[in-house]
Amino acid sequence: MAETSSVTSSIPKIGDRAPDFQANSSKGPLSLKDYKGKWVILFSHPADFTPVCTTEFIEFAKRYDEFEKRNAQLIGLSIDSVYSHIAWLLQMEKIYGVEVKFPVIADLNMNVANLYGLIHERASATSTVRAVFFIDPEGVVRALIYYPASTGRNIDEILRVLDSLTYADSFMIATPANWNAGDDVIVPQPATLQAAKERLKDKNLNVKDWFLAIKKSPK
Numbered sequence: 231m232a233e234t235s236s237v238t239s240s241i242p243k244i245g246d247r248a249p250d251f252q253a254n255s256s257k258g259p260l261s262l263k264d265y266k267g268k269w270v271i272l273f274s275h276p277a278d279f280t281p282v283c284t285t286e287f288i289e290f291a292k293r294y295d296e297f298e299k300r301n302a303q304l305i306g307l308s309i310d311s312v313y314s315h316i317a318w319l320l321q322m323e324k325i326y327g328v329e330v331k332f333p334v335i336a337d338l339n340m341n342v343a344n345l346y347g348l349i350h351e352r353a354s355a356t357s358t359v360r361a362v363f364f365i366d367p368e369g370v371v372r373a374l375i376y377y378p379a380s381t382g383r384n385i386d387e388i389l390r391v392l393d394s395l396t397y398a399d400s401f402m403i404a405t406p407a408n409w410n411a412g413d414d415v416i417v418p419q420p421a422t423l424q425a426a427k428e429r430l431k432d433k434n435l436n437v438k439d440w441f442l443a444i445k446k447s448p449k
Contacts, residue, residue, distance in 0.1 A: 241347030244372060248272075248365040249345040256315040257333035260305075262369065269302035269392060270365040273383070274348045274358040278310045278318040282382045286360075287319075289385045291328040300392055301367070304332035308358055309343055312336035362388060364395060401448040417443045 242248060248270075252261045262270065273290075275283040290304060297304055308315075315334045323329050335342055337358075343349050348358040360377035372395050377383060394405040403415040419441040420426045426440040436444040 242345075242363070242371045242374070244374065246371050248363065248369050248371050250369075251342045251345055253335045253337060253342055254312050255305075255333035255335045256312060256319060256330075260333055260335070262365070265303045265305075266369060267367050269300065269367060269396075270305060270363075271297065271302055271388065271392070272305045272307065272346070272363040272365060274307045274343065274346070274361045276358060276360065276379050277308055278314045279321075282380070283308075284318075284322065286382050286385075287322060287330060288326050288328050290332070291322070291330045293385050293389070294331050296389060297392075300389070300396065302392055306330075306332065306334035307337055307342060307348070308334070309337045309340055311338055364391060366395070366399075397448075403445075403448070406444070412447050414444045415447050417445055419443075 248262060250262045252259065262272075275286065277283065287306070290306075294304065310318075315336055319330045319334070337343050340349060343358050346361070346363060348361055350359050360379065360381065360383060362373075362375045362383065363371055364373040366372050373391055375383075375388075375391075390410055393411040394409060397411070397415065398404060401415070403417060406414070406416055409415070414436070417435060420429050429435070429443055430437060430440055432443070434445070438444065
């Protein structure tokens, strides 16, 4: 199955509709629209058979069920061939005892990489940077994180961001620094002077100031 030929080098921004694509993968042909109704965690890596990328894939594989419980589909991507992906994934299963259950896109012509702004020439013109795109069930980019080739990702942080996004959508709240699921959350700030005065007197909230009020995490 041929990959889409429409490419752009720009990086999709928060709030943009995630560019759709058709691509071959270690699980066969796929497209982004196949996962409508699910969160998609699309993440790129520089190359197969490299040390940092191998440690990341091992951890993603170990945490796969945690993403599934959150209705989130992991999709990996690099500009290696599907045969390289297969050999690498088989090696990880044999040596490290982990099965990679999610698809890994083979993007030899860099079409998907270009759609998502994953080729940074000053880093490398021949491999994708490390990036993570959080795409919501409606196909909208909600968060993105980019890393240099030397820095492996923190899977806990990816799960934390996903939890924050789903809590914000479900309960109309925000999450503070270092928040984890179950911690106290931030109530949206008042939009009028009268609402700010009322907020200062609200005994049901932990009011730090008129614009900063905290409450227990919703269930």
